Amino acid sequence: MDSELDFATIQAVIENSSTKVEALIESYLDKKEQLISLLQDIQSEFNYIPGDTLVKISQKLDIPLSQVFSVATFFQSFSLKPRGRHTITVCLGTACHVRGGQRLVDKIGRDYNLKPGETTQDERFTLETANCLGCCALGPVVVVDGKYESQVSPDKLDKVLKKYE
Secondary structure: OHHHHHHHHHHHHHHHHHHHHHHHHHOOOOOHHHHHHHHHHHHHHHOOOOHHHHHHHHHHHOOOHHHHHHHHHHOOOOOOOOOOOEEEEEEOOHHHHHOOHHHHHHHHHHHHOOOOOOEOOOOOEEEEEEOOOOOHHHOOOEEEOOEEEOOOOHHHHHHHHHOOO
């Protein structure tokens, strides 16, 4: 009986997600030139852009799938893979790198079994790296959900990430 309930719950979530996607696409039917805005809205809703959504956008807006895919993969802010609830960005610019930025990436990799561009299995964290975040004097810098942490040591990193667990 529990598995039937679980299946029904999962099916309801899928149908609800599909309805949300359809509604978002419908709101852009006469605004093909705002493809980026539509993709941003979908990314905001689901924290990534599901692959089947690209096909729906292409069909509904009569835009070649190759063009929709090109836009979705060109901008780094879009993701076609599920992302974590929290995004960790470690700066690996020259100043941060020489002050231990790569050691922080390695530590996150060991502690959370995570490589840059990947998401933890529980979808809590996504790890990204940046070539420079523009605050070189504060390095190494780690950004979690847009909040900058400066002069991050491995011990400070543990404290910072503990807040998001």
